[in-house]
Amino acid sequence: MLNSANRISQGLIKSLHQSAKFERILCADIYPSYSVHQKWFTFLEDLSSTSKTQIADMKIEDRSDLVRALGLSSHVLFVTHDYYELVFSKLTMVVNAAKLAREAKIKKFVSLSPVEHYHYGETNPFAVQTQAEADARKANENVVTIQSDLVFGNYGTVVNQLLTRIANGKKLHLSPSTQKVSPIHGDNLAELVEAVLTGDVNSQALVAKGNESLNWNEIVNALQQSLGTKVEVSGGSFLSSPLQNNILSEMCFQPCYRNLAQFVNKYESPQGQIDSKFNLNLKSFKQTYGESNLRKEDFTKKCSNSECALKWLFG
Numbered sequence: 540m541l542n543s544a545n546r547i548s549q550g551l552i553k554s555l556h557q558s559a560k561f562e563r564i565l566c567a568d569i570y571p572s573y574s575v576h577q578k579w580f581t582f583l584e585d586l587s588s589t590s591k592t593q594i595a596d597m598k599i600e601d602r603s604d605l606v607r608a609l610g611l612s613s614h615v616l617f618v619t620h621d622y623y624e625l626v627f628s629k630l631t632m633v634v635n636a637a638k639l640a641r642e643a644k645i646k647k648f649v650s651l652s653p654v655e656h657y658h659y660g661e662t663n664p665f666a667v668q669t670q671a672e673a674d675a676r677k678a679n680e681n682v683v684t685i686q687s688d689l690v691f692g693n694y695g696t697v698v699n700q701l702l703t704r705i706a707n708g709k710k711l712h713l714s715p716s717t718q719k720v721s722p723i724h725g726d727n728l729a730e731l732v733e734a735v736l737t738g739d740v741n742s743q744a745l746v747a748k749g750n751e752s753l754n755w756n757e758i759v760n761a762l763q764q765s766l767g768t769k770v771e772v773s774g775g776s777f778l779s780s781p782l783q784n785n786i787l788s789e790m791c792f793q794p795c796y797r798n799l800a801q802f803v804n805k806y807e808s809p810q811g812q813i814d815s816k817f818n819l820n821l822k823s824f825k826q827t828y829g830e831s832n833l834r835k836e837d838f839t840k841k842c843s844n845s846e847c848a849l850k851w852l853f854g
Contacts, residue, residue: 541608541636542620543596544568544579547653547687547725550694551616553585554729556592560737563593567608570598571622605636609643614736616649619656619668621696623794626658630671637675637682648682649735650675651728651747653690654809655697659801660784676743683740685732686809687747689758691824692725699838700799701762705770706838712781714774715755716806721748722758723813724822734817746811750821755803758824765828766835 542548543566555564570576579596586594597608609615617633633650640648652672657664672684691698704711731747753761763769774780781792781800788797813819 540564540566541599541605541615541617541632542568543618544570544575545618545621545656546694546696546699547621547651547656547690547728548618549582550690550692550725551618551651551729551732552582552594553694554726555733555736556586556590556594558733559591560733561592561614563595565608565611566594566596567599567604568596569600569620569622569625569628571625602635602639606639606643609636609639609645612643612645614647614649615640615645616651616732616736619650619652621656621795623658623660623798626660629656629658630667633671634674634678637679641679641681645681647736648679649732650682650684651687651732652684653687653696654806655689655695655799655802657802659798659805664805665807672744680743683735683743683745685735685745685747687723687728688749688809689720689722690725690728691722691827692822694725695722697799697802698722698762700795701759702766702833702838703840704796705762705766705768706835707840708768708770710771710773711759712774712800713755713759713772713803714782714800715803717754718806718808719752719754720758720806721750721752721808722824723747723749724824724827727819727821730819731813731817742814746809746813748809748813749824751824753824755806761825761828764830765833766838767831768835 540548540552543552552564555561599605617636620629637648650672652668657668661667676682676684689697728747779787779791781788781797782804
């Protein structure tokens with residue numbers, strides 16, 4: 540798996556590891572900071588010790604590392620990473636990896652692009668991401684791309700960030716898109732990815748969506764009710780809003796939160812519906828986040844480091 544350290548990738552790894560359908564999973568990532576390494580090691584400790592599937596990891600620093608990782612693999616799962624300051628690699632790495640996978644004669648290359656991991660600092664984040672996926676399919680006929688709608692459950696990126704802010708009494712700076720969201724549970728996404736990796740797929744471009752149609756107010760209200768706590772929602776001031784692309788915004792808000800706010804603001808629903816032939820028993824967002832279903836303490840930020848102190852103070 541390429542770009543294995545983000546939350547959505549971890550959910551997929553856990554599911555594939557438990558299925559024991561692969562002899563080994565090689566997890567390769569940029570791992571840009573100590574905190575990312577630490578989260579990754581913590582995740583590995585939680586994996587089942589009874590699975591026959593081995594887990595190995597590798598840091599990708601240059602092209603030779605990517606070539607080596609592909610040379611050790613038969614199937615590749617590429618997940619768009621959640622490092623919002625490494626935008627160049629977000630748009631080019633999938634194309635380069637697809638080209639190298641063709642040269643390495645990889646049997647199956649699956650590229651998963653969660654809409655919440657796109658770079659919303661771009662003028663048109665959907666156009667540039669869609670173009671990168673199209674370029675990857677053009678470069679390698681064995682590439683299958685999957686666009687996923689908002690992911691929920693234990694391994695969703697944005698939903699977890701929202702729950703953490705709500706639990707910690709942090710304001711949400713939201714000016715939401717009017718488009719409806721069809722969230723998909725991480726478990727269902729993992730089922731789909733496994734089916735694509737191990738089976739025959741006619742289409743090169745797939746969509747992963749749930750069967751509910753929710754607006755952003757319904758999503759935020761469900762998360763508040765599930766935690767049993769309210770949150771202040773504001774668009775922010777002209778100068779200190781994460782929706783602004785300026786120096787003050789960069790100083791006051793973490794890149795992941797700025798991208799979250801802009802994602803909600805610019806959100807567009809992936810085109811198409813999930814293929815019924817996969818026969819997924821789609822889980823419900825509203826049932827998952829029913830009233831008082833979650834414990835606030837599970838999302839309370841236990842500690843903070845000095846680097847993030849200012850951003851959490853303003854954010």
